[in-house]
Amino acid sequence: VSVLLGEDPEAIVPAEGRAYELGRKLVRAIENKETYPEQEKYHAEMFDRMRALVMANKGRWHHEYEHWRAAGWISE
Known part of the structure; x- marks a missing residue:
């Protein structure tokens, strides 16, 4: 979310x-463990x-x- 305040400081409210x-x-999304197949x-x-x-x-x-080795992501 971005907002350009310019001369209107109240623009931040919405x-x-x-x-x-x-x-x-x-x-x-985190609670429901949602996935986004298009990002996989x-x-x-x-x-x-x-x-x-x-x-x-x-x-x-x-x-x-x-950390990576302990997680099993590296097997050296």
């Missing part, structure tokens, strides 16, 4: 309401990219590497 409703929608390919690609980055930097990113 934007706050929209932001509040978006927050409620996000909470419901992108998420899988980003997951693979992050795994490669963590593995390539395991000597410097000790905490991240151990």
